[in-house]
Amino acid sequence: MAVKVIVGTVLLTLIVVAMAAPISVEEEFSNFKVKFNRTYATPEEEQRRFNIFKENFDRIQEHNKKYEAGEVTYTQGINDFADLTREEFKSRHLGLRLPKDRTLSGASLKFDRNYATPEEEQKRFGIFKATYERVQDHNKKYEAGEVGFRLGINQFSDLSHGEFTQKSKGRKPSDEDGNPF
Incomplete structure (x- = not known):
């Protein structure tokens, strides 16, 4: 035993x-x-x-x-x-390229990506523009001392939240709200 x-x-x-x-x-x-x-x-x-x-x-x-x-x-x-x-x-x-002054100047941003159609390119620009505006608004809050960090534009700024999740974690997009954060 x-x-x-x-x-x-x-x-x-x-x-x-x-x-x-x-x-x-x-x-x-x-x-x-x-x-x-x-x-x-x-x-x-x-x-x-x-x-x-x-x-x-x-x-x-x-x-x-x-x-x-x-x-x-x-x-x-x-x-x-x-x-x-x-x-x-x-x-x-990391194909997204911004102008040297890193500002949004109309629709003249240069993307070092090849989109399948003009409609896709327009969609990506719309997502990028919305992201850019959120970043600018956030950084104004930073300058005013309302938040403790700055945000910036990066290679994922033309991706929706779901697409970003897919690229960063290998999952399928589940949220197509256009928010890459």
Whole structure:
């Protein structure tokens, strides 16, 4: 009887320890490929993407340790972009270009994106313009001391809230209200 209790206790302890063990970067990469439907043309490309993923994974882990220590106020996680270098991400997803003075001057903003139709371009400009106006209103409040931080225009300013969520978290848009915040 005592032997069964000891064996049972040891097995239960091993199960608890195994469940608490951190997941390996290889397992994370495998989960990433399934979740975001990633396949690579060659084993060499897959190894390259794994190496990039590992660098990003390690950076995320280091950041989250800072969060746990109270050094930063947010956590990071794996998303659809985790197998891209920073340069690849910038070249593929940071296409919004503003005039040098960073102001909205009529409809003359230049987008470094190719929209499928003029209607799509008009829709994107409308979302961008509404975002720009919200940012300007917020920053007036900042100048008046009513809020403690400034906002700015970024590469996501022509996306609706749902589209932003999809790009940043790999989910489908659920809110098409035009608000990217």
